[in-house]
Every structure is written in structure tokens, then in C-alpha cells.
Amino acid sequence: MEFLRGLSKDISGCGLSGVIHRKGELIPGEIIIKSICCQEERGNGLGAGFAAYGIYPDLADYYALHVMADHRKALEDVEELLAHRTYITHEEPIPTRRTPGIEDPPLFKRYFVKPKYEGEARELCADTEDEDDYMVSLVMEINTKIDGAYVISSGKNMGAFKGVGFPHQIAEFFRIEEYKAYIWTAHNRFPTNTPGWWGGAHPFTILDWSIVHNGEISSYGTNRRYLEMFGYHCTLLTDTEVVAYLLDLLIRRHRLPVEVACLALAPPFWEEIDRMPEEERELCTAVRAVYGGAMLNGPFAILFAYNGGLVGLNDRVKLRPLVAAEKGDLVYMASEEAAIRAICPDPDRVWAPKAGEPVIVELEPGVIPNQRSYLRGQGKRTEASVCRYPG
């Protein structure tokens, strides 16, 4: 990573990059590092992070909790709670290395757990969807009740690595080049409204949802209060957190197809809706009326991933950039075309997704354990087409 050092600091927006292998083959960490570092210009050294899917194949049935703690005591409190509420099959410090420029990092540890139900609930809930709800409330409890401890990620066979520093520093610190994943996302942060602290770096996650985001969510207050009605509490002092919870609520709990969830987050304008054919119009009107509190307003480009897919989405007037490209079974998405070309100089196709039009890429069926698929549509969603794979 030598060539990345020494670039002078400058200012601009955040940078995003993501890549997925549709057949579930593993992509080495260096690839994503190279792509995000190409956009180093978009950050200011106050935050960077990575999400990787497929990194714990041997423990794929366990929720992998990545915990960040300000001090030993916080970690002990987390462990005490976990001992009560989960079966821990394995725990270890997250491997890090001393990195120039990174001082006083918090403690990082990962736990591989299953929910521990009491009494009758065990029969009812073990191995069901309810386990996810259980984990969500456990994460909320740690984040809100245990001082100095935060769950950085909590999905199966995936993990988030993030902190304060430039992407190359964070990559070096967490030894990202030692991991291989079938989906990677990365973020280079230029924090504005929230202080540069480790918990505030991207990605934000809940369960296996992870989000990296460029822009500012001006509707944060509305979104946060909307989510509170459904038991989600925002503790990480930043607007992006709401996106992770919105996805969990809309897609996992309300079972909306990912296409419709994207429609709720970045809906068409009323005047476009007014011109749609009747049934389409009814759907869009209902989505806007019911999910008004979930709509993301303000300039944004996000990449979100889950165990089985990667999605890129832009705000409805395209105030933040997003470019996509494909080459064989690999699909790339990034803030800048250059970030893609840095790792794929000669893509088969490069395109700029339209405002509010999601690029949804799912793995082919059955290529990974615990694979999730939320894609339901056949082809075009509404007026705006959805680029989707597999075709």
C-alpha cells in the first residue's frame, strides 16, 4: 500500500465503493482497498471502513458480533450480557496491527453467538426469523445501555471494520488484505455534521445489513422518530444509521421486496406518479403515504449489502454521484468511475444509474450458506427501470 501514502489532504464529499461476485467467489481485500483509496480525495482522514461478506465460513451459522469498546470495563459488561442472553461459541480479539497515524484506537473483539431463549420460547423461536428480532433488540440494548460499547456489526458470516483514519490506514489497522469476501463495500468519510469518532465511521450495520453512504440525510429527524415507533434507537450520532434500520424494518420485518423498499426510500415525484397507469399510481401513492417517514431526503448515494446482494441507490434528484460497471460475474459500484477503473480497467459496461433507480445485484441462488434474497420483481418496477441480476 506504499503508493497510497503521502497523498496530501484535501476536501470534498465522501467516497463509496462496492463489488460483488455473482457466483459467490471470494474477492481478495486488496481489491476493495485499491478502489477506495483511489477516491482518497473524497475523505479527510476522519473515517473509513469496510464491510465484508463471506469472511467467517466456518462459523456461518452464528451471529458474528463485532464489538467496539472504549475501555475494558465496557467489554466486560458486554460479555456479562452476552453470557446471559446468548450461547457464545467462539470469541477473540479482532486482529489489528499498529498503524502509523492511528493513535489510541478503541478495543475490538468479535463474538460468535446464538440467541439463548428462556423456557418455552426456545421451542417456538429457535432457528426462526424471530432470532433476528432477538438480535436486533440485543444490539439496541448494548448500544443504548452499556456505556462505551457499541456493536459494529451483527450479521452472520459478515463483518464491518471501521474507524477514524484514511482508508489505507484503516485497512492496514484491521488487516483487511487478509480477508476474502464475495461482497465488499468500503467508505471514505468526510464527516460534517457528526464528530469524527470510531463509532461514527461507515459502514453502519444491523444484522447482516450494511450501509455506506455519501451525502447528508436531511430527513434524519423524521426518519429517526419514525424508527423509534418500531423500536429502533439511534445511538451512533450520525444520519446514516437510520438507513440500516429502515432497511431492516422495510425489507426484513415488513417483507417488502427490495425494489419496493427502494421505492419508499427514494420515491418518484407526485407529478410522475400522477402520470402513471392506475395500479402503479395506487402502489406509489400508498408507498409514499404509508412510508413518508422512511423517505430519505437530501443528497445521497448509498450502497447497501446483505447476505446475498448488493444494492446501489441515489437520491431522487441525483445530488450525489453513483456509477456502476460490470465485467463477467463481477459488478462494481462507486462514487467515481475512476474508482472502478482502478480495479477493473476494462469493464464490459459502465453506466450512470438514474436518480432514485436502484441497482440491485443478487447472488445466483444457492451459492452461499444462509443466503438471503429479497428481489421479487420480474423486470421493470414502475416507470423507472431497475437494473437487476440475475436477469
Next chain:
Amino acid sequence: MGEKKTTKKKKVPQWASFFPDFIIERDPEKCINCRICVKECSYGAHIWNAKKKELSEDHTKCVGCHRCEAMCPTRAIVIRRNPSEFREHAVWTPWFIKNVYKQADQGGVLLTSTGCAVPFRNYFDHLVLDACQVTNPPIDPLREPMELRTYLGPKPDALEVEIKDGRFRLKEPLPRQIKLEVPIMFAAMSYGAISLHVHQGLARAARDLGTLYNTGEGGLHASLYEYGSNTIVQCASGRFGLHVDYLNAGVAIEIKIGQGAKPGIGGHLPGEKVTEEISKTRMIPVGADAISPAPHHDIYSIEDLRGLIFALKEATEYKKLVFVKIAAVHNVAAIASGIVRAGADVVVIDGLKGGTGAAPTMFRDYIGIPIELAVAAVDQRLREEGIRNRASLVASGGIRSSADVIKLIALGADAVYIGTPALIACGCTMCQHCFTGKCPWGIATNNPELIKRLPPEVAYEKIYNLVHGWAHEMKEMLGAMGLNSIESLRANRDKLRAVGLTETEMKILGVKHAGE
């Protein structure tokens, strides 16, 4: 010289008349004796002495409506506060002294109009809005889409979607909703309290703006049935002019439990105001008093409210949304929650500052709580109970500008009602004498001569212009906050900061102090 006549009964002095509130100043240089003022003043404050060919004034009759001043062709008239002063006293201000005089003279209840006149803290003026600088771009509403459209009505917590012919479709249609192109509706003001012309103006403006007006409790004049899809019909305790055609005439029915200007009491339209037309509309005899009882005598508790809500829904085959309007009182959050659970589709909260055509002064000024606090408390409570989506929340009472509207929406309202601003748009000067039925501006009157002063077209144009201007200002403010749709402002208290409020006030409002 003749003898001085003595009255049989010793004449009782009327203290109040010694100290008129206003002085009518006429500039003799400019006055041309045209006598327009005499005609214009419905209170008889300008007097023409035909013998002497001279104009004089009876200051005690002047209510300070400024009609004569405005109509005088040579601008010879100025209406001033009576400069005569009482000795200063921090407690016994002239207002209280004169009120005591009036009651000592007449022995009655002090009556007034409009909304609360006591300078309680106006929370609107202690809340400031946010705007984008650098970190996200403000949006320009002139050239980019900026959406104010709002749907009122109950919404499910989640939607179910299915796939039909390869496309996503709703599994169940959405419960009935009312579409507002701008989240500003016209509050209930009855035909009777205001003129038919104002009603016609409101109805047309509502139609052209894509919003709703509210009939108030005085029934619906035959000429207004055509504006049905922009009409809310009100069902108040007096049930005037209330029949099944009326209930079906609009898109919603509002059960009026109370009103911010006079919580806990009913209404009274004096017999003198019940003219031929009003009698037809209200379906009561000409000249008879129209009295609205304090409660609905079929609602003595929350179950009874549910009863009335469903009676109305049954009667209209579930085609109309049912609004329930209450005055903001101490326990407003819990009451609103009960109303939602009773099945209301929209809860309307009318705050302390809400206006009225007639209310006892003590009620207008001292009963109820400010709308800002009420909306914040209700929105928060409904969220905590997980029932916020079951009904929409409409706020009213004391809104003076588009910024006030924006603030109420940021506090949690879905839409607002305005009354007083619409009347001021029609020329009202806030003389606070609507209860006399002599409104010289032709607004709060049904005197056939006076109503001619405000033709329906003028009322329409003024009201339309006002809301059009406000809507544009709202778009500008939204754009400055980096939002392009009103739903992203709704309940977004992060966009508000308090200036000079206490911890408790900020806690209730759910806002941080400026600088935080």
C-alpha cells in the same frame, strides 16, 4: 331660558362610556361633508346633523375597525387609541379597570371575539428553523420539484405487496385518504358567524388550491354543494342543518367537541343574526336563537365518542373520513390518544390562540394551552403508543404566517387549519367585535347591506393569494433545509431550535436550544 328637567329616577352613570377606547379624529380642513363615514360606520359613531349640516362623532361607539378611515375619500379621518391615560399601575391596567366598569354598568359576562389576547409566551417566536450550508445543498423550489402534497387519513403500519403480471401491486387498497395539495385547510367558521360571501370565497379558494374548507356548524348553503370534494362538514352539538345530504356533501365530517377559543362551552348565534337564508341553512325559524350546547348530549365519555364516530360512518357508508376536533387542554395528549383509539381518522387540536366569532373574554384569554406545546405532546404520545399512523394530526390556533405552519409540521402536525389569517386576508382589522354581527368590513355579519362590502370574488382572490404566497414560502423554507418534500419535515424536530426557552419547555417541544 326654560326650566331644567329632572328625571324621575335618578340617572345611573355609565362608567365605561366616559372612557372610550378610540378617538375619531376628523381633519376639518380635509373633510368635505360627503357623509360616507356615516354610511360606512355600522356602529353609528359618525353622526350627521342635517339641520346644522355638520358632522360629529360619538367616540364611545367606535370599536376601532378603521372602516371609515379607509373609506374616507379625502383621508380626513384618523382613528387613534384614546390618549387619555389612567395613572400607571402594573396590576390595574386600563383593560382591567374598563372591564370592571363594563360589568358594573351591565352586570353581564364579558364578551369578545378572535383569539387569546394575553401575551403568553408565543412559542412560534421562540423557535427558529435550520438551513443548509455546504454539507448539503439547499434546493431551489422555483426550478426543482418541491412537494407539499399531503394525504390525511389512517395509514397501516406496513404495506403488503404482491406480484401480478410481473409487476408489483398493492395487496389491499389503502384506507380512504384525502389529498391536500397544500397542507393548509380553512378552519370551521359557520355561515352565520361569517357571511355567505366569505364561505363562497373559502370554498372556491379551497377548490383551486387543492385543499379543504370547513362549513362550521351552521349547515351548508345550497350554493356550496358543488364544492363538495373540497368540503368538510361539521357536526357540532347544536346539529344545525344536519341531515344525511349534508353529511354526504363533503369528503369528511368533523365532530366538534371543542374549540381553542372557548374550550368547555358551546356557542350562541343570537336570534337577530338568524336571517331568512340562515334560517333555511340551519333549519331553524327566522329570528330564533341558535344555541349549541357545551357537550354533545350523546357524548358523555370516550365510548360515546366512538359511538358517534361509527354512527356517522355507518350513515355515510364509510365513504367519509371522520375528524374529531378538540380544544388543547391540559391533558390533551391522553385525550387525543383516546380519540384515535375511538376510531377517528383525523384528530384536530385547536390551541389557546384559536379564534372565534364570539366567546366570553375569560374563556378566550385563559382557558387551554398553546398549540405548539399541544402538538408536540400529542405527536410524541401517539408515537410512544404506536398509534401515530392510525390517524392524521391537524393543528390550529394562532397561526400567523407560513413559518408558523412549517413549525407546527416540524413539531408533528400533518396539516393545519387557518381561520383568522383567511379573514384578515379579506380585510378584517382585528377589531374583535365580530360578536356584534355588525362587521363593517362585511365579514362577520349577515346584514344584507354590509355583506355587499365583500363580494365572493374578492374574498376568493384574497384568500387564494394568501395561501398561494404561503405555499411558496413554505417551499422556499423546505428547500433551504435541503428537503424537497413535506413528509421529510413532518415531526422533524431536528430542524427546530429554541431561543430562550426553559429546559421543561424544550423537553416538551422535543427541541434543542440554539447553539446546541
Next chain:
Amino acid sequence: MATEIDAKDIHYRDLNRLLRAKIEEGEREFLLRNINGQRYIAAGVSEKVRLEIYGTPGLDLGAFMRGPEIIVHGNTQDGTGNTMDEGKIVVHGMAGDVLGYAMRGGKIHVYSDVGYRVGIHMKAYMDKVPVIVIGGKAGDFLGEYMAGGIIILLGMFSRYPERPIAGIYLGTGMHGGTIYVRGQVSETQLGLGLKPHKLTEEDEALLRKHLSEYCEDFNLDLEEIMKEPFIKIEPYTHRPYGKLYAY
């Protein structure tokens, strides 16, 4: 002979410094290879130099420039020709969002598609009339706030067969300048108060003039382009917001 620079892993500051130094020395022709993501290339350069770029230049290519001719063999990212004054940018590929923002002179020729808000607030003054020609399709808000200049949209060499020739809010807030579109646009796509108009003879002549230069750049057949009729969009007033305020 053009000066060749291999830009692989060179930071934009170093690259621009190098360029300026060479220009100072009198070099007028450059060939930049392996460009990938370097921002601000030739920003603010006033000399009549010629740059051939291979790769994907970063944001704000040619921003504020007054004179250079830049030929890009590849796509450009957002902000190309930001507030440019004079000169020419030819893109043999696609261009990103906000192309030619507030451009007040010179030309931008793009072979294929462009992103959102292209030609936003272009303006003309005296003899300076900026021109953007787009061979492919355009995103929403094309010519937003446009105050002067010319945008020509062909829609012919697009990579998005499923998209309409232009997005919505075409020419929104336009109060000067002209947008020519080959084929048709629906009125619902246009900004408030705008209407498509037929071309006059002067328009035809103007189009031919600008398009023949475009055709030379990309080796295209002018007659093929002129086969389909064009429409034009012009502001309906120079003061669209005169009635906005109350005093």
C-alpha cells in the same frame, strides 16, 4: 511533437504542476496517458494548448479554463467544463453530471450520454455564446436556470436504449439561450411554462454550423443527423419570476 505524460498514480497536484511548467516552457501539445480520477486537469489554464487524454479524468476537468482544447478518449466524471470561459472539450465517451455548469464561452462536444443538470446556468454575454452538443441522451434538469448559450441534444449515440432522450424538468427556470432537441420531447418533461417550438431558417443554419464541427470531431455524417427534424425550447420570458414577490 506532443509532450507525453504517463499519469499512472500521479496525484493531480503534481500533474497540474507539471503541465503548467511545460506550458510555461512553451509546450503546446500534450498527450496524457493512464489518467484515472485525477481532478481539475487544466483548471484555470489560459493558454491555447491542446491536451489529448486517455483514461477517465476526475471531477472538474477544465474548470475555469480559458482557451485550451481538451480531447478525452474515455468518459469524463462530474463537473466537466465547470464555469469554463473559452476553449473546447471533446469527449469520446460519456460525461457525468453538471457538465458545463455556468459555462460562459467555448464548446463542449460529447459523443454519447450525459448525466444530470447539464448546462445548468450557462450564460451568454456579447459575442460569447457557449455551446454544448450531446450525441447521446441527457438526465433530468438539462439546461436548468439556463441564461444563455446553446445546447444541442441528438439522442443518437446512447448506451441507454430504454431511456427517453432527456429526463424531466428540461429547461426548468430557463430565462435565456436555446435548447435544440432532435426528435420530440413530451410537454410533461419540460420545465414550467416551456413549450417546444418549430425551427426557423436561422435556427437551421445555426444548427448546421455547430453540427458540422461536431461531425468533424467524431467523424460523423451531418446529413444523417439532419434527417430527423429538431425542435427548440426557448424561455417564454426573460423574467419568469417577476410576479413572485409581495412588497
